Amino acid sequence: MFVEDPFLNSIIWFFSGVLSHKGVAAVLKISRAISLFREVTIFSLSLLRVADSHMELAREVKYKALKNAGEEITEEELEKLKRYDETFVQDWRSTAVRSIITNSPDYCRGFLNFKSWYQAMNFLDKERKKKGF
Secondary structure: OOOOOHHHHHHHHHHHHHHHHHHHHHHHHHHHHHHHHHHHHHHHHHHHHHHHHHHHHHHHHHHHHHHHOOOOOOHHHHHHHHHHHHHHHHHHHHHHHHHHHHOOOHHHHHHOOOOOHHHHHHHHHHHHHHHOO
């Protein structure tokens, strides 16, 4: 017992319990928010990967169509177009990853272990392996 008065002792225990409950609830709430943030990040990166693979497929179809079209396109023009497309894709990738990082809550940014597209894809692969995908 803290004090001799049982009523005062009960009040102290009551408020100690209230404070403990509030503290534990806050920690659990933050923990759940971080877990949810990781899940959303994984799903977002998965969607970006699918979009990237579809863009790659669309580029290949475009190049085949240009070669098979009635109009002549030189190899030099085609290579120039491929370089332009590759620059566009690289910019899109870095913008997408930067957008995820920038739009993340401040308290969650420390949990993002990537700064570039390739680091983000490695992060995604590791997380998926952990989950057995």
